[in-house]
Amino acid sequence: MLCRALIQEDPFNVQVETQRIRDVSNKMGGIVTFLGVVRDFNEREDVQSLYLEHYPGMTESQIENIAYAAGKRWNVLGITVIHRIGLLSPSDEIVFVGVGSKHRGDAFLACEYVIDYLKTEAAFWKKEGTINGGRWLSTRETDFEAANRWKQD
Amino acid sequence: MIRVLLFSSLREELNSSSVEVPALGISRISCLVEKLERLYGKSWGRVLKGENTLVAVNQTVVHDNHHIGDGDEVAFFPPVTGG
Numbered sequence: 001m002l003c004r005a006l007i008q009e010d011p012f013n014v015q016v017e018t019q020r021i022r023d024v025s026n027k028m029g030g031i032v033t034f035l036g037v038v039r040d041f042n043e044r045e046d047v048q049s050l051y052l053e054h055y056p057g058m059t060e061s062q063i064e065n066i067a068y069a070a071g072k073r074w075n076v077l078g079i080t081v082i083h084r085i086g087l088l089s090p091s092d093e094i095v096f097v098g099v100g101s102k103h104r105g106d107a108f109l110a111c112e113y114v115i116d117y118l119k120t121e122a123a124f125w126k127k128e129g130t131i132n133g134g135r136w137l138s139t140r141e142t143d144f145e146a147a148n149r150w151k152q153d
Numbered sequence: 154m155i156r157v158l159l160f161s162s163l164r165e166e167l168n169s170s171s172v173e174v175p176a177l178g179i180s181r182i183s184c185l186v187e188k189l190e191r192l193y194g195k196s197w198g199r200v201l202k203g204e205n206t207l208v209a210v211n212q213t214v215v216h217d218n219h220h221i222g223d224g225d226e227v228a229f230f231p232p233v234t235g236g
Contacts, residue, residue: 036236052235055160055228058212059235083235095236115236123209124235125161136162139232 001071002078005063007054009086012096017080021100024078032107034097034115040090042128042137049129052085052094059083059123066117070099073113074106081114083124113150120147155179155221157189160230166200167193176223182208183218185227201229 002024006012014035021031038050067079078100088094097115101107119139126137154173164170174192179185190198200206209228210219221227 053161054235055158055209055212055230058209058228061212119234119236121233122235123160123230123233125231126234127161136165136231137234139234143236 001068001076003064003067003071004078004080004082005060005067006080006082007056007059007063007085008082009084011084011093012082014093014096017082017096017098021078021080021098024100027102028077028100029102030104030107031098031100032104032111033099034095034111035093036095036115038088038090038092038094047090047128047130050088050090050092050094051127051129051134052083052088053125053127054083054085055123062122063118066114066121069117070110070113074101074110075103076101076106076110079110079114081118083118083122085124116143116147116150119143154223155185156226157185158226158228160228162231163200163206163229167197169193176221176225179221181218181220182210182215182227185221205231207232 018031022028040047063081076099080098082096084094097111099107099111120143127134155176157172159167159170174188179188186201207230208215210221211226
C-alpha cells in the first residue's frame, strides 16, 4: 500500500490527487474520496474564518499510523490524506482523504475509517473567527461516537 | 533540559508556545507541572492540570503520569478538532 500524508497551507487539487491514486496500480478498481469543506456556520454565530494549527512531526506520524491501520484492516492499494492548516475561509477545502482499492467495499470503509480517526486522534486544533472574536472549538461527541464504531467490529 | 510545548487554547491562556526547564529533579509529568507552576505562576498549574488537558511525551500521547527526563519533549494541548 502506498501512503501519502501531507499537511500544508496551500490548497490541493482534488483531480490531481485522485489521478495520483489511480496511478498507484493497474489493479485499482475504485477510488473513494472524502472532501472536507469549511462551513460558514456553527452552533452559535456566523463563521468568518477558520484558523488551524497542528503539532509538526506528531500530526504527520498520527495520520500515517491511521492510514496504515486502515491498510491492515482492508485491502487497499493507496491512501492519500492532505490536511490544510493556517487561515481558511468558508467554502475553502480543508481536508482530502482518498482511498483506492481493487473493490469499492474496501475503499468506502477505509475512507470513512481514516476521516473518523483523523477527527478524533490527529493533533489539529481549529479556531473560528466570528464578528464577536475568536473561539477554539471543542471535539463533538458525535465525532467520538463515529470513531468508536470501528472498535466494536 | 526538558522542552515544554503548548498548543492551541493552552498556548493562548499561558501566553507561551514553548519553554525549557532544567531536568534536574523531574522524573514524572506531575513533577514537571509543579516546577512550571513554581517558575511561572499558579495559572500554569491550573491550565496544565485541567480535566481536558492532554499530554504527549516525545510526540506520543500518554494517559498516565509518565516518566520523563533530560532531553524529552513534553507537549500539553486540548482535545483535537481536526478534519
